[in-house]
Amino acid sequence: MIKLAKGRMSMWMVWSSVIFMIIQVYTTLRLPDLTSNLINNGVAKGDLPYIYHTGAWMAFYSLISVLAGIANVYTSSVASQKLGTVLRRDIYDKVMNYSNEEFDRIGTSSLITRTTNDVVQIQNVTMMFLRMMIMSPIMLVAASILAYDKSHQLTEIFLVAIPILVLVIGVAMYFAVPLFKSMQIKTDRINLIFREGLNGVRVIRAFGRDKFEQDRFKTANKDYTDNAIKVFSIMAAVFPLVTLVMSGTNVGITWFGGQLIAGQAMQVGDLVAFMTYAMQVLMSFMMLAMIFVMVPRAQASADRINQLFNEESTILDPSESQAAGKQPELSFKDVEFSYSGAEEPALSKVHFSTHSGQTVAIIGGTGSGKTTLVSLIPRFYDVDQGEITVNGQNIKNYSQHDLRDLIALTPQKAILFTGTVRDNLKYGNPKASDDDLWHALDIAQASDFVHELKGQLDGKVEQGGDNFSGGQKQRLAIARSLVKKAAIYIFDDSFSALDFKTDAKLRAALKQDSEIKKAIVVIVAQRIATVVDADKILVLEDGKMTGSGTHEELKQSNKAYQEIIESQIRKGDQ
Incomplete structure (x- = not known):
């Protein structure tokens, strides 16, 4: 993925996103400490001016945190979407330079999937990276240090909670990652069958094979759905387990923290702050683990896209024509x-x-x-x-x-592009005059029905030329070749x-x-x-x-x- 992102991302947006994320992390981590001071020095002592002063700082940090979070979402969204835009453009340019042999080998449906679905997976992980993949380890380390500063005795609870989280998420990744990878292949299959059904709809109807094709699509769709249900069921099971671990951690912190407070080894405010830091540690760890679950799917997509870029065309141009x-x-x-x-x-x-x-x-x-x-x-x-x-x-x-x-080639299957008759005729010669177009139409025996079109040369051509008969499409395709000298x-x-x-x-x-x-x-x-x-x-x-x-x-x-x-x-x- 790094190879794909290199040179295709707006570095200004990336660095802006990282800066806003750091501001958000800093202000978020300041709040528990301020809460601790508010309780210990304000509420416990009944010091109203201190409570107002600290409360104002908490409101300020909260506002900054929200604004930084919004800015981080915006910049990371722009960076990821621009990456997708450039990636789709580069894939299209690369594919257009393929010889027919590469098209035959990879397949049109797979090329469409890689340009759409696979690029979306890269975009999603890129945004996650800029939002959470950087924030999670920073939050994890910083919150752990601050929690230890509040009470090194209570941090021993992490030695139990974190290994359990590692086990839960590790098992989930073991079963989910292969399923995520196979989803892309199954998406290829659905696109292939759907595309064949759309292109061959007349043949399907003519032979009365509607039920057969519907069953064929249903089988591929069910295969994809079953795979998706398995993988998302695994992921769904992770969250209640993680919630259970986090709730258990809270219970442990409250139990042992209460004993420390009773023994005057800890203040109430510090316990509240510690609990907040503990949740930040566990949430950061969970987010980091979830990212590692999603990354393999995106990596599978990145591998498929890199395969397109690494595919060497069998048709090579000489150094000098x-x-x-x-x-x-x-x-x-x-x-x-x-x-x-x-x-x-x-x-x-x-x-x-x-x-x-x-x-x-x-x-x-x-x-x-x-x-x-x-x-x-x-x-x-x-x-x-x-x-x-x-x-x-x-x-x-x-x-x-x-x-x-x-060379001017009129292929076996007449291909017309969405637009107008004029657009299609000038495809091989953009400088052609109207006289040139009508001359080509006369030779191709197509001028009669073009004259009858509403708008004539500016008459509309539907997708694939479906508003023309087979013979008319052939004659327009022939005229297009004749316009090119x-x-x-x-x-x-x-x-x-x-x-x-x-x-x-x-x-x-x-x-x-x-x-x-x-x-x-x-x-x-x-x-x-x-x-x-x-x-x-x-x-x-x-x-x-x-x-x-x-x-x-x-x-x-x-x-x-x-x-x-x-x-x-x-x-x-x-």
């Missing part, structure tokens, strides 16, 4: 790639090249490696063997930013939700556009009709290139391509 050539060019040279933990390569010995003005289509069955191939171009993953070049340079010679600046346009099965007529119009508009003619267009598709006009078609089968050529060439010579044609003719797709 190379300049790209002026002419768009793309080539794969004997490229091989395997996903982490996979037994077989996802792509093997892929070899082709293309240049500006050409359209390359990639076709093949499900799981043949089409999306994997185009994911390697912007370096979402690094190749295991071989080389990929863009504009004359190995893509590893570019920084990720410079490489992706040359790129050397390579990649359409990863981006025409799948379009009807044949719209598909044909869109591809024709792409071929006629003067800017796109200067670039390379890569199209991943399932339908023959989508790829038939491409300058080069790559046929993938089980991660291997089984053919390369035009539609007519492959139609005559490639068995896999012929099978795709035949299957689609039988289905009436061509």
